[in-house]
Amino acid sequence: MIPAAFDYTVAESAEHAIQLLGEYGDESKLLAGGHSLIPMMKYRLATPTQLIDVGRLDDLAYINRSNGHIAIGAMTKHAQLETSDVLAADCPMLQHVASLVGDPAVRHRGTLGGTLAHSDPASDLPAAVLALGGTIVAQGPNGQREIAASEFFTGYFESVLADDEMIVEVKIPAGTAGWNYQKFNRRAQDWAIVGVAVADGGKGISLVNMGSTPVRATAAEEALAGGASIADAAALAADGTEPPADLNADAEYRSHLARVLTQRALEAANG
Amino acid sequence: MTSVMGTRMLRKEDPKLLTGENKFIDDIHAPGELWMGMVRSPMAHAKITSIDTSGAEGMPGVHSVYTGAQLQDMGIGVGALPCAWPVTEDMVNPPHLPVAVGEAKHVGEIVAVVLASSRYEAADAAEHVVVDYDELPTVSSLADAVKDEAMAHSDLGTNKAFHWPLDPNPEGTAAAFANAAHTVKAEFIQQRLICAPMEPRGCLAIPSPAGGEITFYSATQVPHILKVMIAATTGIAESKIRVIAPSVGGGFGGKLNVDPDAILSVTLANHIGLPVRWTESRSEAAGSSHQGRGQIQHIEAAADENGKLTAVKVHLDADMGAYMMLITPGVPLLGSFLYTGVYDIPNLSFTCDGWFTNMVSTDAYRGAGRPEASYAIERVMDIMAGQVGITPEEIRARNYIAGGEAFENHEAASTLVFDSGHYRPAHDRALEMAKVADLRAEQARRRDAGETKQLGIGMCTYVEICGLAPSRALGGLNYGAGGWEHATVRILPTGKVEVVSGSTPHGQGHETAWSMIIADKMGVDPNDVEVLHSDTAKSPLGLDTYGSRSLAVGGVAIAMAADKVIEKAKLIAAHQFEAAPEDVEFDAGSFSVAGTPAKSVHIQELGFAAFAAHDLPDGMEPNLQEQVSFDPPNFAFPFGTHVAVVEIDTETGGVELLDYIGVDDCGHQVNPLIVEGQVHGGIVQGAAQALYEEAVYDEYGNPLNPSFMDYLVPSAAEMPSIKLDSTVTPSTTNPLGVKGVGEAGTIGSAAAVINAICDGLSPYGVTDIEMPATPKRIWEAINSNGGAA
Amino acid sequence: MDVSMTVNGTAQSHDVEPRTLLVHHIRDGLGLTGTNVGCDSSSCGACTVHLDGQSVKSCTVLAVQANGSDITTIEGLADTARSAGNATGDQDWHPMQEAFQQCHALQCGYCTPGMVMASVAFLEENPNPTEAEIREGLEGNLCRCTGYHNIIKAVQSVAGGDA
Structure with a gap:
């Protein structure tokens, strides 16, 4: 399993990367940690002819407090999230979720920006950012724009990110109130069969691997906001979702898991 | 020394x-x-x-x-x-x-x-x-092959490759079923596994x-x-x-x-x-690469009113894959002899049909036929216990060969003769180590409290056929070769000992074990022993490594060759001492004349004497080198009792293997460190079959989980610490009294884990669960009976 | 393109194709064959090496991505321990290598280099782990022989300082 041949350029800055994206067009791909892209290239499911390495942009690897939110550089690695004092104090859920991604070696390479751009509905961190009400800062030829996580994901491995844009920062509202993350899988290193992220006591509930994108459990959130019990709200967790079927689960079982895990997450978050 | x-x-x-x-x-x-x-x-x-x-x-x-x-x-x-x-x-x-x-x-x-x-x-x-x-048209499953509608090979007109019976006493089996107080009928699927070294x-x-x-x-x-x-x-x-x-x-067969x-x-x-x-x-x-297992087992058992089994009847459908590879058709038959397990069951009727499918061939995978058989009979014992109304422990105790006491040369219903066994001590020790009484109390507490996470306890008592194999027995099964192993032992001029073995390691630690055997026999430092193997130019004769045969056949050949070297060296020593050979004693590597221990010569020194050949007994050939091809008179039959403890999340269907206990008996142990390592690894491979692994194909015959992303070889995070002990019942088929242990763990663990899950789910009316027992399957099993305990 | 890295203390500079996986560069380019390849999906960890002090799966890193970095493979591990003054045993190895032998934490040895490198990196990040933490910490390294039991014991013995 060997990638098809490609050319490789190191981006000197975000601006440089965007310029290169413009030059090379849609046959080019940004390379961050590479832990989603390189396996796909080895299986030749992805065959970009030009890789633009943004993984060396150390000035995009940071976790800072800033006006009530936390600003995280796109090239911040999962391992940095996992060990961040800032997150431990101001957003422990993101820290915890980062510690559950893949395995330690994967977390040493994978980046938050790369994970979000990859938009895998089975990934942990996109759902966490969604539940936390995060904002994604994308930079393109015409400058930066901010995209709410709820507007970002559009389909399997698809987002609103334009071909010549890259994620440069993720903003997460600071908050330590009532959070929990439930990840159900068969092996520790695997993707979630279903995952549930609960933020702010249940104001944000998002689901992993329950559709073509990370999705908010809107019905459950609304029920809870309307005063429903945790059990009643959790019973609505899968409403409106279109869960996929694979070797581990069909839609019915996934929906069941979403309800069970949502109840557990809400109970833990409010316990 | x-x-x-x-x-x-x-x-x-x-x-x-x-x-x-x-x-x-x-x-x-x-x-x-x-x-x-x-x-x-x-x-x-x-x-x-x-x-x-x-x-x-x-x-x-x-x-x-x-x-x-x-x-x-x-x-x-x-x-x-x-x-x-x-x-x-x-x-x-x-x-x-x-x-x-x-x-x-x-x-x-x-x-x-x-x-x-x-x-x-x-x-x-x-x-x-x-x-x-x-x-x-594609035959993408064993079940489809058996229907014999679509053809895996268009020109054959059938998917059936062979029909093979083992039915020494059909009248006995029929009478046992006719007179049975209890019968159990079950079907088990042995899913295809990827060997995945x-x-x-x-x-x-x-x-x-x-x-x-x-x-x-x-x-x-x-x-x-x-x-x-x-x-x-x-x-x-x-x-x-x-x-x-x-x-x-x-390798694991792969x-x-x-x-x-x-x-x-x-x-x-x-x-x-x-x-x-x-x-x-x-x-x-x-x-x-070939895959393992791939069988559908149809098994029936008959018992009297006390739960004493009187007959087992098995029909096996076996998935050959697309082609017969080296021992594809023989693998399911290796299990045929073990469908009566460790029990004194007088009647066995067995048939096997081999079927072609449009999937990669099957062939040996750790245990090769024997884990499947052990699984089937051990599942049946639990089901029968439930029917008779006794515990799994009790039904086993009532059925052990020789009542659980020590025995030698037991002729099983299959006509195979078990060399030696003593099943009750391992059984008792395993239950004691597992603290089964405490576990049952905790299980009852959780059931009474209606807790989400339920406990299951499962046991398995297994016997396996190791030391493949007596050449005549293989000939009787139409296998194309023998089962001997060859060894050469030589003392080099410098006194170092060189061992040449036809047994070929792939991780077992042969160099260590063979050095220890030589050190023990010849009284030399194990570090003075060099082992040559795995190269047909250095080791021209050999039959290699599979079927837990390395020690029980190859190791024994080495010990026997060492004995021959010692015998020859003794003649040289006697010659040097000017004594009669019968007056020369050999102890801890040194020869001396009885009664005059001060005057002695070490066997390593005689290497040079034999090499220089200046002063050897008249007519003796130079060099200290002997060889042996050992063909064992019988198989060896190691055994043991395993206990698995699982926690089942009844809401999600998730299972955690909480604890695992194995008490194994492989006869004398050369190196317990290596023995335990073999058992640890075997247990995890069997538990992986029970919980995680299956080569899945779609209706078009596409493998759906070829990578380690989807084919779930478990990691350390999924497995518990393992508690082991052993008993020692020497084999009677070889002078070292050894039995083989490479496959033992795998043979015991799949059944123990599934028995534990079925035990945990018994309040939900669940009596069986297909392997691998995925969360989805467990959740469905719980809910197929309404979901309420 | 030109790729320079320090591997086991030695500066190396080679012209490599951009698609060259780091593990192939290490094995085929530099001849350091101790690092093994066990899968193609970053699942098994047999190819684990240290990149700037952290464990990575070298089958999922391009050699060009490692340009300018410091790599340690199993061949260099004992030397790093000797330089740090904490090599142990008759063999003067890294304590983890010593512990793996003492605890019989390897059989066929194929996963071993990656398992050892992952274990060393894990303990650097978590020097006093529980058994459960060790098991989770090695979640990305598969072994087919040992059932992990003795691997966990080996890591525990190094963490406990009694290797």
Whole structure:
């Protein structure tokens, strides 16, 4: 399993990367940690002819407090999230979720920006950012724009990110109130069969691997906001979702898991 | 000197493995080598209508491209791959060419091969060979094969390959069922498993164009068998073939075949006069390496009113895959003798039908037939216990051979004679270590409290057939070779001892164990022993490693050869002492004359005397070197009791293996460190079958989980710490009293884990769960009965 | 393109194709064959090396991505321990290598280099782990022989300082 041949350029800055994206067009791909892209290239499911390495942009690897939110550089690695004092104090859920991604070696390479751009509905961190009400800062030829996580994901491995844009920062509202993350899988290193992220006591509930994108459990959130019990709200967790079927689960079982895990997450978050 | 036998000596193999110094197949290179890039069929059953190799031919680094038809025209690789075990006279055995011609019969079958200068270029070029197929009806499961509607081989008219009975006393079985107070009827599925040694397979064939020789490096368990089979298949003279197994990164049966890549690399290297190599990729292995298990077991048992079993009747449907490989048809039959387990059950009736499917072939995987049999009878014991209204512990106690007391030479209903056994001590010890009474109390508490997480306790008492094998027994089963093993022991001029073994390790620690046997026999330092193996030029005679045979056959051969060396050395010592040989004593490596211990000579010193040959007894040949081919008079029958404790999340269906206890008896142990390691690994492989692993195919015969992303080999995070103990019941079939332990853990653990799950779910009306017991299956099982305990 | 890195203390500079995986560069380019390849999906960890002090799966890193970095493979591990003054045992190895032999934490040895490198990196990040933390910490390294039991014991013995 060997990638098809490609050319490789190191981006000197975000601006440089965007310029290169413009030059090379849609046959080019940004390379961050590479832990989603390189396996796909080895299986030749992805065959970009030009890789633009943004993984060396150390000035995009940071976790800072800033006006009530936390600003995280796109090239911040999962391992940095996992060990961040800032997150431990101001957003422990993101820290915890980062510690559950893949395995330690994967977390040493994978980046938050790369994970979000990859938009895998089975990934942990996109759902966490969604539940936390995060904002994604994308930079393109015409400058930066901010995209709410709820507007970002559009389909399997698809987002609103334009071909010549890259994620440069993720903003997460600071908050330590009532959070929990439930990840159900068969092996520790695997993707979630279903995952549930609960933020702010249940104001944000998002689901992993329950559709073509990370999705908010809107019905459950609304029920809870309307005063429903945790059990009643959790019973609505899968409403409106279109869960996929694979070797581990069909839609019915996934929906069941979403309800069970949502109840557990809400109970833990409010316990 | 205190004997090293039975001590926890650290392994001699480890330093090279721990520093990266040793060489696995992919670490070895030959100047000018070319890499094979395989073009594999993406269809499970299809007519090959055209192959266009032109796109690949001009690519960078490409040497040549061959289709199956071209190779046939050139006379390369024309011999069909061998099946050494035609289990019946009329067994159907469709020809299995290294590269398919005309039709492809499974996904992953080679349809063309590229030779290129690097692994990257070979991969690139293989992508540019364009093959057109016409799809044919596909047999994508064993259940479909048995229906015999779609045909795996269009020209055969049936999918059935053979019918094999073992029915020594049909009247007895019939009478037992007619008179039974209780009967159990069950069907179990032994899912296909990917062998998945951590090192993928690979090979390197180095020709010598002028001399006509070929040196073949292979990640194989069976270099000696491979040498014979390469000669038989290619027509190259056996004496011109040297097979070397370098460090081999695990096998578990998965590396004992004669694979298409082997024959292809040898014949292509011979043809072009350049070295040819291949390294399997992990995902490729799902179509390029044989798989294990693949059976549907129909089992019935009869018992009297006390739960004493009187007969077992089994029909087995076995998935051969697309072709018969080296021992494909024999694997399910290896289990036939064990369907009465450790129990005194007077009647056994067994039949097996082998079926072709459009999937990669099945063949040996750790335990090979015996874990399947053990699983079936151990599941049946639990089901029968429930029916009779006694505990799993009690039904086993009532049925053990010799009432659980020590025995020798028990003739089982299968007509096999168990060498020795003593089942009750292992049973008692395992239950004691598991603290079963405490567990039952906790289980009851959780049930009463209606807790989400329920406890399940399962046990398995197993026996296995090891030390494959007495050659006559193999002959009786129509196997194409014998089961002896060969050893040479020599004392070199410097006093070092050199052992040459035909047994071929792939991680077991043979060098350590053989050194210990020699050290014990000859009174030398184990570090003074060098072991040669895995190279047919150094070790010309051997039958290699499978079926837990290394120690019980190969190790015994070494001990016997050492005895012969000692006997000869004694004659030299007596000559030096000017004493009668019968007056010379041998103790801890030294010879001395009885009554005058001060005057002595060490056996290592006699190596030089025998080498110099200046003063040997009249008529004695120089050198201290003896050899033995040991053919065991019987199999060895290790046994044990395992207990698994699981916690089941009844809301999600998730299972956690909380605790695992194994008490095993493999006779005398040479090195308990190695024994425990074998058992640990075996237990996890069996538990992995119970909980995680299955090679899944879709209705078109596509493997759906070829990579380690989806084929769930468990990690440390899923497995518990394992508690082991052992009992010692020496084998009576060999002078070391050893039995073999390579497969024991696997044979005990799948049944223990599934019995535990079924025990935990019994309040939900669940009586069986298919392997692997995935969360989804468990959730469905709970809910099929309304979901309420 | 030119790729320079320090591997086991030695500066190396080679012209490599951009698609060259770091593990192939290490094995085929530099001839350091101790690091093994066990899968193609970053699942098994046999190819684990240290990149700038952290464990990575070298089958999922391009050699060009490692340009300018400091790599340690199993071949260099004992030397790093000797330089740090904490090599142990008759063999003067890294304590983890010593512990793996003492605890019989390897059989076929194929996963071993990656398992050792992952274990060393894990303990650097979590010097006093529980058994459960060790098991989770090695979640990305598969072994088919040992059932992990003795691997966990080996890591525990190094963490406990009694290797």
